[in-house]
Amino acid sequence: MPPLHRTLPALRRIRLANTRFQTCSRLQTCRSPVYSIAQQSRWQATAAHEAQPTADEGDASKDTPVKEIRYTSESYPQVQRDSRFKELSSDDVKAFRDILGNASSAMVDGLSEDASDDIEGYNADWMKKYRGHARLVLKPSSTEQVSKILKYCNDNSIAVNPQGGNTGLVGGSVPVFDEVIINLSRMSQIRSFDDVSGTLVVDAGVILESADSYLAERGYIFPLDLGAKGSCQIGGNVATNAGGLRLLRYGSLHGNVLGLEAVLPDGTIMDDLTMLRKNNTGYDLKQLFIGGEGTIGIVTGVSIICPQRSPAVNVAYFGLESYEKCQQAFREAKKQLSEILSAFEMMDGNSQLLYSRASGAKLPLESEYPFYCLVETSGSNTDHDSEKLNTFLEHVMGEEIVSDGVVAENETQLQSLWACREGVSEASQHFGGVYKYDLSIPLQELYGIVAECRQRMEEQGLMGEGEDKPVVDVVGYGHMGDSNLHLNVACRRYDKAVEKALEPWVYEWVKERKGSISAEHGLGLAKKEFIGYSRSENMIKLMKQVKDLYDPKGIMNPYKYL
Amino acid sequence: MPPLHRTLPALRRIRLANTRFQTCSRLQTCRSPVYSIAQQSRWQATAAHEAQPTADEGDASKDTPVKEIRYTSESYPQVQRDSRFKELSSDDVKAFRDILGNASSAMVDGLSEDASDDIEGYNADWMKKYRGHARLVLKPSSTEQVSKILKYCNDNSIAVNPQGGNTGLVGGSVPVFDEVIINLSRMSQIRSFDDVSGTLVVDAGVILESADSYLAERGYIFPLDLGAKGSCQIGGNVATNAGGLRLLRYGSLHGNVLGLEAVLPDGTIMDDLTMLRKNNTGYDLKQLFIGGEGTIGIVTGVSIICPQRSPAVNVAYFGLESYEKCQQAFREAKKQLSEILSAFEMMDGNSQLLYSRASGAKLPLESEYPFYCLVETSGSNTDHDSEKLNTFLEHVMGEEIVSDGVVAENETQLQSLWACREGVSEASQHFGGVYKYDLSIPLQELYGIVAECRQRMEEQGLMGEGEDKPVVDVVGYGHMGDSNLHLNVACRRYDKAVEKALEPWVYEWVKERKGSISAEHGLGLAKKEFIGYSRSENMIKLMKQVKDLYDPKGIMNPYKYL
Structure with a gap:
């Protein structure tokens, strides 16, 4: 698995008054190549904004043909097809054809003919982790068509799987069994x-x-x-x-x-x-x-x-000695950058080393730090924003909250600094696989789980440099401004012992702190069984009441969510 | 009805480059006296931010004792008590006492004794427009107590009226018949x-x-x-x-x-x-x-x-020649003030004349204009904000979008400029009464209803200077930034002919433009019958489904909302 090609960034150091702050230059942008599933050529990334995984041309493990992806019904043997749902017949296809018209773009019909090459892209998710058995994809072009399709399905107890761009991370956008896929891509006005x-x-x-x-x-x-x-x-x-x-x-x-x-x-x-x-x-x-x-x-x-677009955007990236200092920096950023603060991201030192190791990129700062933060401002006045940002930087450097940092001077550098944050997701998968957790945790305790998880892997002898160790590294990063942590356990291979060491430990840890086991990725199929760690019995009961009210036959995106 | 005391503001004119912009000085703050209901001493204002009506000590019409306010059951004879609801007995009072304990502050018991003096303040709204027949007020001090009270009421089909600060504008916070009032004021931690x-x-x-x-x-x-x-x-x-x-x-x-x-x-x-x-x-x-x-x-x-508090706040007030120019000014404010824009309010010329007439205040600008706007900025840096605001003002003056204007130089002036906006509500009621409509209308058409309404009143001979004319004036003002218009028909007395000229005409006008008949005041009792003007049959049906799901016995705040 060759490293991704990157040019080592060279930094031009600029001294601010009383600070060691640098402005980065000649950092190279690192747009990832498009990652494709079957015939579909498009950006395949997370529903939750993380950078999409990329693969070199020769990376066989990531080029697994869709037809070789394991069926969800096999990886989740405990999930059984609901026998209440009707199996599709040619009469059903004819009824859908009557609703949708004869345009070839309106339907992928795997019942009347062998359309498996066309249909598999809709059956599998971009992570190649989930794969359904759907044989029919409907592509309505109007709300009225959607209404007629659903009414027909409801009347006939036909299960359906709504699908947008199919970029989700929890298996929510692809079917499990033979649900009819209702793909919205033709409604694009x-x-x-x-x-x-x-x-x-x-x-x-x-x-x-x-x-x-x-x-x-x-x-x-x-x-x-x-x-x-x-x-x-x-x-x-x-x-x-x-x-x-x-x-x-x-x-x-x-x-x-x-x-x-x-x-x-x-x-x-x-x-x-x-x-x-x-x-x-x-x-x-x-x-x-x-x-x-x-x-x-x-x-x-x-x-x-939609808000007005900000003409002025600045990005700074800095190194800090502790998570406590990250919190201090965030507090100062909120106070001093206030209305122009548009992102405050935290990446631990291990995540940046992993990113550097996987991508071959040199990190923006010369020294290594246990923590890094990325701060973005967006405002209407370039001079004002730069002044605010500089004042903030001088303060956090002067107070020794931040140890070192760089500010992007142009769009290319800005993209490169963002790559250090967004590239972590890709880097985590680079060595073979990754256990990903998307957690909301009260800010004070946010980072604790990463340190404990790392210790746990070490204590159980699961992590190390040798090929016999399944785990490469444990890293933490995420939207500190939203108390949203991504805990990634990068591994060489999926391993039951690692899984056992992680779950339900992670969920229990989060529950104890009244956090959320899914901050932004949703429940889908992946988190369905774990909702109880973030919601009370009362809440789950009330949610099921709502599901039963609107979907008494349970045809909508079954086997998932609740 | 004497005018409110105000000092005429004297303005210090300051020339900006190429503009006639003024900075106002010595404008006097105009804090309104507290308006009281019965024994309750507190600010009694709208739930929707409008300035509360004030009254001079001698204003008898506004000092109507609560016991003289007409019962809602009389003003809405079509609303009948729901016979499903149990009438309270001494056993019920005892049960509630068991839940709440013996603290005298936990209950106002009008069943066991004559507590009418204490209870009437809870029965009537601050507008003195709605009055219920409740004989029991419960004041739980914990969520568990609220839970036990509701369970008891639900089990026994006892109707309840939840009550917070009782500052609503649509009769939602007071009972209609003998609903038990559950007042939350003791839960104040x-x-x-x-x-x-x-x-x-x-x-x-x-x-x-x-x-x-x-x-x-x-x-x-x-x-x-x-x-x-x-x-x-x-x-x-x-x-x-x-x-x-x-x-x-x-x-x-x-x-x-x-x-x-x-x-x-x-x-x-x-x-x-x-x-x-x-x-x-x-x-x-x-x-x-x-x-x-x-x-x-x-x-x-x-x-x-909760967001960070902005240390820098600026307010500008200006005159414009047309509603089209108000829209242009808003567009420019969004673009140039962007992240520091915190309010953009519009007041028509008549609203400002009415305010001046009712309050005796001299308006901030020397000339009269058909429209006025109030712009507020809130940001973290005084110098930056002032520069942005001045650049904006020079632009709108230079482009002749705005004809004249003033900027507050201190907190007192800032309050005085806000009074020109917030004082309109009070001014509208000053001459005897007011028909108030709180409407959402797409921005382009927002002001149209005011002009048409005015014309309608004139054509029907209902508006004029003479005492025989019920209507004093029709004015429009509101949160232009939110497309939220307050249409006020100020009148000398409530009159069936005026009502007939206004309703359902106002609601039909709003419906045609896909607006909302209640932007922020809610439905309560006042708008319950008119929801169909802003919601489709499907939506109302779906809402009733939710009501039935959660409150199958209908005990929660009955006779209102849907």
């Missing part, structure tokens, strides 16, 4: 944009990056950003309540989504696609569909408030 | 605050201003502000999804509330009081209680993310 209020209305199938590009031309920005932006769809973002890089600044989709259009299992169209910022007339039902992961209905349209 | 993340956890009964003062001492701000802050409670703010003055900057409660603790009618405690910014583990049920107006449960605890 921007319906309207109001350039005074910033309200954008789109079909669910609009690609996030397309929407953001459309907005950029008009001086606006989509209030959500994530690594998968090139292929994830806004409907899927909403259905999974994607978090991502801009949450610290612009808040969650629960606040930004103004209105939704969604289709319930019985075909009812929930026409709540308001463009109003304020509308206090009744229960805010749309919120149930934000993060509902397609289990109570399919989002077909989204109305969202 | 701040439970915790994390000064790194800014997460505040409070009992529902904490007064908004108390929470904000607590936060101010720690450099934080509550992300909601409204005129009633001195008496409204955070639980009530959440239950009514209060909007207010900071929504443009910090977004809605749907985005800021991180967790809720609420009690369902059957006594189930919904323990969703997470302090996590991100938690994607299941349906976000708490959202149903935000804006649920106490109809499916009682909010007992709130966890909310």
Whole structure:
């Protein structure tokens, strides 16, 4: 497995008053090559903004043909097909054809003919970890078609799997058995944009990056950003309540989504696609569909408030001696950068070494530190923002909160500093595999789990340099500004002993601190069994009540979520 | 009815480059006297941030004793007591006493003794427009007590009326018949605050201003502000999804509330009081209680993310020649003030004349204009903010978008400029009465309804200077930044002909533009019948489904909402 090609960055040191702060130069941007599944050529990244894994051409383990991916039904033998669901017949296909019309793009029909080459890309997720047995993909082009499809499925007890860009991390976007895939990609129109209020209305199938590009031309920005932006769809973002890089600044989709259009299992169209910022007339039902992961209905349209795009963006990267100092730096950043702070990311020293080791990139700072932080500002005035950032940097250096750091001077350097953060996900998978945990933990205790997990692996003799050790390293990084930690256990191979050492230990650790076992990735199939670690029995009971209310036959994205 | 005392402001004109911009000086602050109901001494203002009405000592019409306020059951004869609900007995009082203990502050018992003097303040709203027949007020001091009370009421079909600060505008916070009032004021503890993340956890009964003062001492701000802050409670703010003055900057409660603790009618405690910014583990049920107006449960605890407090605040007030120019100014403010813009309010010329006429205050600008706007910035750096604001002002003056304007130089002037906006509500009621509409309308058409309404009143001969004309003036103002218009028809007396000319015409006008008939005031009793103008039959049906799910016996805040 050859290392990824990178050019070692050379840094130009610039002295600020009383500080050792550097401005980085000639750092090379490190855009990853596109990672493809079957015929699908697109960015395949996480629903949760992490950089997508990349692979060199010759990396066989990552080029596993879809047909060689293990079926989910085999890796989860405890999950059995629900016998209430009807098996598809040619009559069903004919009924769907009547709804969708004869356009070849409207359906992938693996029942009437052998369409396995076309269909497998829809059956498998981008991690090549989950694979279903679907033989039919429907691609409606309108909300009315979605309504007719769901009504037919509900009437006939046919299970369905809603699918957007299929970039999720928890197996929520692909079927387990023979669920009909309802893929929203043909619903890709921007319906309207109001350039005074910033309200954008789109079909669910609009690609996030397309929407953001459309907005950029008009001086606006989509209030959500994530690594998968090139292929994830806004409907899927909403259905999974994607978090991502801009949450610290612009808040969650629960606040930004103004209105939704969604289709319930019985075909009812929930026409709540308001463009109003304020509308206090009744229960805010749309919120149930934000993060509902397609289990109570399919989002077909989204109305969202978009902020002005900031012309000035700065990124700084620095080294710190302890997690306590990371917290101090965050507190100071909030105070001094205040309204222009748009990201505060933390990466531990091991994560940066792993990134450097896997990618061959030299890290931006000359010395090594136990912790690193990346701070981004976005504002309307370049001079003001630079002044604020410099004042902040002088303060944190002067107070010895931060030990060393660099500031990007141009877009290329900015991308390179971000790569040190976003490249960790890729680096974690580089040595063969990775156990990934996406956790919310109160800020004070956020890093504790990484240190303990590392110690645990060492004590159990599972981690080391030798090929006999399954674990390469334990690293922690994430959105410190959102109390969201990514705990990655990079390994040479998947190993039952490692799994046993990790679970349920990780979940118990998080539960004790009242954290969340899934901060932004959702439940899907992967976390379904573990919801009890983050939710009480009462809450789970109330959630099941809602599921039963909207989807009494249980046809929507079955085997997942609750 | 004497005019309110005010000192005429004298303005010091300051020339900016190429502009006629002024800095105001010696504007006098105009804090309104406290308006009291019965024995209750507190700020009595709207749940929706409007300045509370004030009255001179001698203003008899506003000093109507509570016992002279007409019962809601008389003003709404079509609303009949639901016979399913049990009438209270002494056994019920004893049961509640067992739950609450013997503290005299825990109960106002109008069944066992004559407590009418004590109880009437809880029966009537601050507008003195709604009055119920409750004979029992329960004041639990813990979530467990709320749970036991509701379980008892549900088991015995006893209707309840949850009550916070009782500052609402739509009759939602007082009973109609003999519902038991569950008042949250004794649950008033701040439970915790994390000064790194800014997460505040409070009992529902904490007064908004108390929470904000607590936060101010720690450099934080509550992300909601409204005129009633001195008496409204955070639980009530959440239950009514209060909007207010900071929504443009910090977004809605749907985005800021991180967790809720609420009690369902059957006594189930919904323990969703997470302090996590991100938690994607299941349906976000708490959202149903935000804006649920106490109809499916009682909010007992709130966890909310609070932003850093901005040390620099600026306010500018200017005159414009048309509504089109207001929109241009708003667009420029969003672009140039961007991250520091914290309010953009619009007041039409008539609203400012009415304010001046009612209050005796001289307006800040020497000439009269058909429109005025108030712009507020909040940021972390005084110099930067002033520079941004001046650049913006020079631009809008240079481009002749704005005709004239003033900028506050100190806190007193800042308050005085805000008074021109907040004083309109009071001024509208000054001449005897007011028909108030709180509307969301797409920005382009926002002002159209005011012009048409004015014309309508004139054409029907209802408006004029003579005492025989019921209508004094029609004015429009509001949160332009949120597309939220307050349409006020100031009148000398309430008159059936005026009412007939206004309704359902206003609601139809709003419906045609896909607006909302209640942007931030909620439904309560006042708007219950009109929800169909802003929501489709499908949506109302789905909402009723949720109501039936959580409150099958209908005991929660009956006769209101849906």
